[in-house]
Structure formats: structure tokens, C-alpha cells
Amino acid sequence: MRTEPGTVRSFALYGSSDQQPAWAELVHLETIPERSSLFDWEIDLHFHEALVQLLYLTQGGEGEAVIDGVRWVLRPPCLIVVPARAVHGFSFHPATDGPVITAAQKPLESLAALTAPQLLEHLRRPVVLDVPPDSRHAQVLAPLFEAIGREQQLLADGGMRAGMALLAALFVQVARVAASASGAVHSTRSRKAAQIERFRALLDARFRERLTVQAYAQALGITLGQLTRLTRELLGASAQAVVNARVVHEAERELVYSSLSVKQIAAELGFQDEAYFGRFFKKHTGRRPTEFRTQARARLAAQ
Template sequence: MPANAVHGFHFLADTDGHVITAAQRPLEAAVKAVAPELLPMLRRPAVLLVDAASRAAEALPPLFEAMERETRVHEAGQMAVGLSLLVALLVQVARIGAAQPGDEDAVLRSRKAQQVERFKALVEARFRERVSIEDYGQALGVSAGQLSRLCREVLGISALDVVNARVVHEAQRELAYSLLSIKQIAAVLGFEDEAYFGRFFKKHTGHRPTDFRAMAQRRLAAA
């Protein structure tokens, strides 16, 4: 049940279950980082039938129990653990939703999600090569426009945004944890010009690569 959706719960006396309340914005931010294909589901109210014999259903109780235990532990990293468990829970809910009987729209969404997953796999394999969206589309048998529309429908962002987000994430990882120079990182990520890489990184993060590296090193030193 997404934020701002009016709802209520009525429980029978013998009901045994869980109600989890989470802040929408940080949850969406976490989902966008690791599983953006879940965003449409996260923003749409739904009531799902659960097949108790399914693998996804079997995965739910341990996740609920782990989340309940985490609420009783007031230690460092509690927010990170809680969000990670919520994302894992949403993955299982999405699998349950995709298996709903007689839902042609769900089947179509599942097919589109599979196409997007193929695209993401290609991006993972080739993002360092600065491959064009046209080339990605050709590899998937669709036009660049079709690919971008598909990504917007499933992920809420364009195909180019998917590629750029992966490049930025890798750049951040290299800046934070590697000893490579800015010029070397730019070359590793397929940028022929260090200055262009710097402009690209600042556009997407708001920081110059040197500033981001300094902030990351300070955080690591304080951890």
C-alpha cells in the first residue's frame, strides 16, 4: 500500500500475520539503487493471493522474523539492515504478484520486466564501453525509442538513465575504494577525456570526482 493511498485493515480474531510500515521516500531510494524494476509495484496498491506452497511464500516468514528482530536491536547499521530486508521482501512480493492467476496485465508486465532485465544484463557487461542506446536496442531486437519507452514503463527512467546510473555507481566505487587516478578511472569507464568525465560525474552527483573522493575517504576514516 503506497503512501497517500487511503486504506484500512480489518482482522478476524484468529488472524496471524504482520503489518510493516515504512517511509516511502527512503524505501524508494533503496529500491531505485538495487532493483528499480520494483518501483511501479511499490507505487501501486494491490491485494495479492499467496500460494503457501510457492518458493516466494516460503521465503516470507524468515524475512518477517528478521525484520522483527532488527526492530529490537538498537545498534549501528540498523537502518541499512532494515532497508535491505525490506527490499528483499519486496522482491518476493513482486514474484508473488507476477504469478497471480488470470492476470493478463501481470503477464505482460512480467514479459516487459524480463526484457528490461536482459537490457540491464547487457549494460552490466558493457557499460565500460560507452555503448550507444541504439546498439543496446539492436542487440535486443528493438529500436532505441522502444527500449527507452520500455525502461520508462518498467523502471520509471529512460534507457540512457539506466546506463548512466551504472557508470556513476562504478565511478563512485572506484573513487572511494581504489587507488586509481581520476584519469585512470575515466579511461576504465570508457571516457577518452578526463575533463569530460569530470563534467559527467558532477552533472549526475553534484560533486567533482576529487571532492567526492575526499568525502568518501573521510567517511571511511570515521567508520
């Protein structure tokens, strides 16, 4: 896989030009060979703006994953969690098989926060976990993936909500595997990867305060230049671009799903006035907040 800084692209589904809006609801299941075989089993570094991925490698030889600068050895059977906005790539063995779920992270987190808050840390942290084939965890995982696949094929009302509930149940199993002695992890963790993780956590906690990038760097105990070099190397974007993308994503979610006025959303996101927020939003999306809200809700209603 390529690892050069500045080449990282965003996809809904890797290699697809059909970009699902970052605010949209989604639970999608496919097998690893369906997509990876099209790219000679080499998935270059990329990220999903608002989507979490859960991969279950059930067979195949040894491979490798890179997630936010951490290299992981893949020895099936194993589970891989890739949170939204995590830069990742894979080198799969050609015999690799197993399901891949791509889902909207925000609705899944909302569901977890209501029903099982302890799952949030497992949704937000990249990890590779061994799943011994004779373990009780292995017996439970496959039926849950299969149930999500059936919901996807049904195209029935409530399918997305059912898929989210089943995915939450899958992450219960992820938590159990992580807590078990057999959930061994094979990785080479770098200091830079740890710094990126801290930056992400700090950004999620404080992006509504509209802090400067300098303030984030100071909170992390590094210089502004170090933070920018770090994000360019591991995330393929400047630190300011990462901060802006987090704000834009939250703004889109609020505009589509909340009943707050544009003025209220601007205040919620730390903008001094609605006009400033409008200019910021149009600069990064090409549309005014009201225009975006109207078009996005029309798209939802048509589904």
C-alpha cells in the same frame, strides 16, 4: 497506485526526503504498516537507485504489486524481492503486516559472489513467492528477520556486516522457496517487462564499454525509439538516462571504496581520458570526482 510515465521518483525509503547516498552501506528494517499506513496503503511507483528490498507479508488480505511493468497478486504470507533500480509500487490491504528490509545491493552481491554465487539471480530478479504458513520455510524466515532487527537496534560495531550476513542467509531461504513446488507465483508478465529485464541484464554486463543507446537497442532487436519509449513507460526515464545512472553509480562506488586513481577509474568505466570522465561525473552529480571522493570518505569516517 499511479502508473503514469514520467512520474517515477527515486527514494532511499519511500516518502522520505532523507536520501541515503547510492554508494552508502545500509541494512534497514521496518514493518509494512510503519510506512504504508501513512500513505493509505497505496505506495506509488518509485525506485531505489542502489537498494534491494525484501518484504515478507505475514498477514492481511489480497493486494497488488507492480514491478517493472509486471502485475503481481499479493496473497499473504508471501515474499517480495525488489532489486535495485526496479520501478515498483504497491496496493496493500489495510490489515497487511510483516517486515521490510532495505539494503545496499552491491555489498550484498559481493558477499553472495564469494559465498553463494547461486544467490545472485535471486538478488537481481523481481519476484513474489508464496510461503505456506505451515512450511519449514516459514519457520526459518521470521527468526532471521528478527535477528536483523536486533542488530539494527544495537547500533554496535560491525552491525552492518552482521546485517549483511543475516540478509544473505535470508536470500538462501528465498532461493529455497523459489525452488520448492509451493513457491507459486501469481503474476501477469508482459512482453515489455521481459524486454526491460533483458535491457537491465545487458546494461549490467556491458556498461563499462560505453555503448551507445543505439547499440543497446540493436542488441535487444528493437529500434532506438522503441527502447526509449519502453524505458520512459516502465522506468520513468529515457534510455540514455538509465545508462548514465548505471555508470554514475559505479563511479561513485569506485571513488568511495576503491584505491584506484580517478584516471584508473575513468579507464575502468570506458572513458577515453580522465578529463572527459570528470566532465561527465560533474554534469550528473554536481561535483568533481576528487571533490566527491573527499566528501564521501569524510562522511564515512564520521559515522
